[in-house]
Amino acid sequence: MKTSLLLFFLFLFFSCTEKIAEQAVEPPAVGLIADSAMVVSAHPLASQVGVDILQQGGNAVDAAIAVQFALAVVYPGAGNIGGGGFMVIRENDGFTDCLDFREKAPLAGGRDMFLDENKDVVDDLSTRGHLAAGVPGTVDGMFRAYEKYGSLPFSQLIQPAIDLAAKGFVLTEKEAEGLNENQEEFMEHNTEKPAFLLKEEGWKAGDTIYMEDLAKTLTLIREQGRDGFYGGETAANLLAEMERGGGIIAQEDLDRYEAVFREPIVASYEDYKIISMPPPSSGGVALVQLLQSIEDFSIDTMGHNTAATAHVMVEAERRVYADRATHLGDPDFYAVPLHELINDAYNESRMESFTAENATPSDQVSAGDPAPVETMETTHFSVVDARGNAVAVTTTLNGGYGSKVVVAGSGFLLNNEMDDFSIKPGFPNMFGLVGGEANAIVPEKRMLSSMTPTIIEKDDKLFMVVGTPGGSTIITSVFQTILNVIVHEMGMQAAVNAGRFHHQWKPDSIFAEPHAFDEETTRVLEKMGHTIVNRDEIGRVDAILVLPDGRLEGGADPRGDDRAAGY
Numbered sequence: 261m262k263t264s265l266l267l268f269f270l271f272l273f274f275s276c277t278e279k280i281a282e283q284a285v286e287p288p289a290v291g292l293i294a295d296s297a298m299v300v301s302a303h304p305l306a307s308q309v310g311v312d313i314l315q316q317g318g319n320a321v322d323a324a325i326a327v328q329f330a331l332a333v334v335y336p337g338a339g340n341i342g343g344g345g346f347m348v349i350r351e352n353d354g355f356t357d358c359l360d361f362r363e364k365a366p367l368a369g370g371r372d373m374f375l376d377e378n379k380d381v382v383d384d385l386s387t388r389g390h391l392a393a394g395v396p397g398t399v400d401g402m403f404r405a406y407e408k409y410g411s412l413p414f415s416q417l418i419q420p421a422i423d424l425a426a427k428g429f430v431l432t433e434k435e436a437e438g439l440n441e442n443q444e445e446f447m448e449h450n451t452e453k454p455a456f457l458l459k460e461e462g463w464k465a466g467d468t469i470y471m472e473d474l475a476k477t478l479t480l481i482r483e484q485g486r487d488g489f490y491g492g493e494t495a496a497n498l499l500a501e502m503e504r505g506g507g508i509i510a511q512e513d514l515d516r517y518e519a520v521f522r523e524p525i526v527a528s529y530e531d532y533k534i535i536s537m538p539p540p541s542s543g544g545v546a547l548v549q550l551l552q553s554i555e556d557f558s559i560d561t562m563g564h565n566t567a568a569t570a571h572v573m574v575e576a577e578r579r580v581y582a583d584r585a586t587h588l589g590d591p592d593f594y595a596v597p598l599h600e601l602i603n604d605a606y607n608e609s610r611m612e613s614f615t616a617e618n619a620t621p622s623d624q625v626s627a628g629d630p631a632p633v634e635t636m637e638t639t640h641f642s643v644v645d646a647r648g649n650a651v652a653v654t655t656t657l658n659g660g661y662g663s664k665v666v667v668a669g670s671g672f673l674l675n676n677e678m679d680d681f682s683i684k685p686g687f688p689n690m691f692g693l694v695g696g697e698a699n700a701i702v703p704e705k706r707m708l709s710s711m712t713p714t715i716i717e718k719d720d721k722l723f724m725v726v727g728t729p730g731g732s733t734i735i736t737s738v739f740q741t742i743l744n745v746i747v748h749e750m751g752m753q754a755a756v757n758a759g760r761f762h763h764q765w766k767p768d769s770i771f772a773e774p775h776a777f778d779e780e781t782t783r784v785l786e787k788m789g790h791t792i793v794n795r796d797e798i799g800r801v802d803a804i805l806v807l808p809d810g811r812l813e814g815g816a817d818p819r820g821d822d823r824a825a826g827y
């Protein structure tokens with residue numbers, strides 16, 4: 261395989277050299293450089309909250325907790341206390357850990373809950389309204405993280421979010437647009453008007469928004485701990501909301517919810533150690549599979565976003581996402597063949613069916629049979645503290661503003677994460693992802709995720725912290741950003757800025773940002789048999805790179821309001 265591949269790429273490389281040279285290269289753009297500590301998140305106010313906590317002597321986990329709560333206020337489309345997520349931690353001595361605070365299916369949920377009597381999927385039931393919500397995990401997750409790693413008083417970590425909610429904050433243009441686009445949905449899916457999100461004349465940048473109910477809920481969490489959310493007034497409001505809107509989350513679900521620490525996925529790629537999230541996220545497994553699939557190809561000499569490079573990456577993605585659809589689910593309920601999937605030899609063998617000149621139609625690709633051997637709307641933030649501890653958190657409501665349901669009286673949005681289950685075998689979810697038995701709905705099971713919070717080491721030292729939102733495109737955006745730095749030698753900001761593309765097996769298309777490929781690259785890829793579909797934006801990567809001199813470079817995604825802050 262390797263000889264024919266090499267010949268093909270030599271041919272492609274020399275036949276396209278002129279075109280590659282002409283290709284628009286991302287202008288070198290440097291992100292914020294900080295001497296010792298940094299936070300990069302989806303919102304400038306949240307990044308500042310994190311840096312303030314670091315300057316008050318907090319560690320990276322303290323800052324992450326504060327940022328998570330701040331994003332629940334200033335970034336309501338995805339920041340949350342009504343959703344869930346994943347945290348990857350690397351302490352400065354190399355110790356690594358992962359926290360899973362993913363939502364769960366309610367006890368009263370079941371395999372066919374989104375199907376009608378003919379076993380057909382009921383439109384929008386898994387994406388909008390009360391039934392779409394999984395049992396929220398964020399608040400329990402923040403307390404678990406705090407108990408194990410926190411150093412400052414918890415009240416100090418949550419107070420900035422309380423202040424932002426109570427005193428109000430100024431909307432950015434993007435957030436104003438997001439709220440305006442969802443006004444009808446907020447009206448349609450709520451049992452009581454969520455007045456704080458509504459504005460008849462429309463929101464605009466510069467408007468101040470106040471979230472008094474959310475401030476009260478956050479204060480209850482500050483005063484009562486976990487019970488301030490899963491018990492008392494907040495739980496009563498949530499259960500009343502379920503009752504009014506036909507939802508099924510019950511007090512027993514809230515009582516039983518527990519975030520769990522899991523073993524990180526750890527694998528090497530070239531001279532680097534990849535540390536990422538295990539199932540129930542597919543992110544870490546798929547990322548490692550992708551890196552192992554392309555390791556034997558000389559994509560450094562093929563060049564960044566050339567036809568040759570994109571072809572190899574897309575063919576790897578096609579195969580890895582086929583595996584994802586069959587083999588990945590919540591490991592507490594399904595025997596995920598983790599070690600078999602992140603096996604170098606297995607992923608190399610999957611690429612043996614790679615056709616050098618042509619795209620492999622997805623219908624000719626199915627999940628592999630790994631042999632036993634002796635894992636759009638979300639938000640990601642990256643934190644490095646002055647002691648070199650690092651945290652990567654990706655957290656989500658799933659769709660923008662989740663289920664659109666606000667818990668009346670408590671002021672927070674509920675997720676629509678139930679759509680991340682395979683609600684019917686082979687039926688695509690809102691990201692077009694398909695699945696089967698491994699990701700079928702079972703009470704208390706966690707739905708499969710693509711979130712890929714990742715930390716990378718080089719020579720046993722911290723090298724990069726990275727992650728992104730973007731549903732199914734999360735894995736491939738992280739994959740590209742890592743390659744942009746490690747293989748294509750870009751700085752952090754340039755790697756984040758660079759045009760992205762994505763393939764997920766089904767549908768059989770490459771989704772590409774307008775600036776991902778030039779005309780000639782597009783022509784060559786189409787000639788190979790690839791279908792290219794324009795997508796305005798893919799992912800919003802927020803990342804931190806440790807520079808050779810030990811300083812930090814932030815990569816804050818210009819596709820959003822994302823911002824690096826540091827000192």
Ligand code: GLY
Nearest residue numbers: 658709710711731
């Ligand atoms: N809700 C998007 C994901 O978890 O992949």
